[in-house]
Every structure is written in structure tokens, then in C-alpha cells.
Amino acid sequence: MDPHFVDLNSAYDFEKIKKRLAKKLDAHRYEHSIGVAYTAAALAMAHDEDMIKAYTAGLLHDCAKCLDEEERERACRKYKVELTEMEKEFPFLIHSKLGAVLAKEKYGIEDPEILSSIRYHTTGKPEMTKLEAIIFSADFIEPNRKPLQCLPPIRKIIYTDLDKAVYLILKQTLIHLEHKGQPVDENSQLAIEYYKRFA
Numbered sequence: 286m287d288p289h290f291v292d293l294n295s296a297y298d299f300e301k302i303k304k305r306l307a308k309k310l311d312a313h314r315y316e317h318s319i320g321v322a323y324t325a326a327a328l329a330m331a332h333d334e335d336m337i338k339a340y341t342a343g344l345l346h347d348c349a350k351c352l353d354e355e356e357r358e359r360a361c362r363k364y365k366v367e368l369t370e371m372e373k374e375f376p377f378l379i380h381s382k383l384g385a386v387l388a389k390e391k392y393g394i395e396d397p398e399i400l401s402s403i404r405y406h407t408t409g410k411p412e413m414t415k416l417e418a419i420i421f422s423a424d425f426i427e428p429n430r431k432p433l434q435c436l437p438p439i440r441k442i443i444y445t446d447l448d449k450a451v452y453l454i455l456k457q458t459l460i461h462l463e464h465k466g467q468p469v470d471e472n473s474q475l476a477i478e479y480y481k482r483f484a
Contacts, residue, residue: 378407413476
């Protein structure tokens with residue numbers, strides 16, 4: 286067998302995971318998750334990262350996204366997920382942290398790199414691992430995303446300069462949050478301070 290061939294079915298039962306996700310997520314979120322998985326795998330190929338880990342993290346990154354308020358609160362209590370004051374005020378941030386927990390508890394993912402990539406895919410953080418940066422970026426650029434003026438230049442450079450792409454994504458995210466009048470998560474603030482050196 287070709288040593289460069291990667292069988293995406295060799296590590297996890299992806300068909301089973303996808304069937305479960307399709308039941309848990311709405312159609313739009315499910316298609317987004319598939320898009321992130323394949324985009325992450327492509328980025329992993331370009332940046333010499335593990336394709337299976339990237340595909341798995343991309344597939345599961347939003348596994349907690351479509352929980353309603355009651356389900357989310359119940360899951361956080363059950364798995365003792367500690368929330369920051371900002372997460373309590375802006376619950377949309379919770380799905381990343383809770384998603385990492387559910388990926389482990391409900392989908393059997395034990396790999397700490399995959400779980401950390403899910404945990405920080407929304408906010409980012411300083412000095413992300415390559416896999417964390419790939420999932421953070423794939424979530425932003427995958428083909429199903431609403432067209433934005435910033436996307437073409439980011440997509441153009443991301444396969445050759447991942448750090449610069451991360452900076453541009455963080456910058457765009459902060460502009461978006463400012464426009465909506467929402468505060469910036471501490472991890473995102475620290476991340477953009479770190480990644481601006483790659484601008």
C-alpha cells in the first residue's frame with residue numbers, strides 16, 4: 286500500500302459519527318461540519334499535519350452547537366464544565382468548551398490534540414498548535430461559509446502561511462464583534478496580540 290495513502294476510516298467509524306451528528310445538528314450546521322472536516326484535512330496535507338486528526342476535529346468541532354438552553358445547562362452540570370462570566374453572558378461561546386467534552390464522552394475521542402482543537406476553535410488562543418490553528422481556520426474558510434470580502438485573500442495564503450491566515454481571521458473576528466457591540470473573549474485578545482507578529 287502507498288505509504289502516503291490515508292484511509293480516513295482506519296481510526297474512527299466516521300459513518301457512525303456522521304449519522305449521529307446528522308441527528309443532533311440542523312441541516313445547515315451538519316453541512317458546515319462536513320465542510321470544516323474536509324477543509325481541515327486539506328490544510329493538514331498542506332502543512333504536514335495528521336489528516337485523520339484534522340478531519341475528526343473538523344467533523345466534531347460543532348457537536349454541541351445545536352443544544353437548546355436546557356440541554357446545554359444540563360450537560361454542563363453533568364460533566365462539570367466550569368463557565369466564565371463571559372460564557373454565561375454570551376452562551377454561544379459555550380459550545381466549544383462543551384463540544385470538547387461531548388466529543389470525548391459521547392463520540393469516544395480520547396486524543397488530547399483533537400479535543401483541544403475543538404475547545405479553541407471559536408476563540409483561538411496564543412501559540413496554537415498546528416492542529417488547533419487548522420481547525421480554527423477551517424471553521425472560518427470552509428466553502429459553505431457566507432461570502433465575505435476578507436475570505437478570498439485568506440483562502441489564497443492559508444495553504445502557504447497558516448500563521449498569517451490565523452492573524453487575518455482573528456482581526457476579522459474582532460472587527461465583527463466590535464460591529465455587533467460584543468466584547469472579545471480573553472483568549473481571542475491574547476491570540477491577536479501573539480499572532481500580529483505574523484501580519
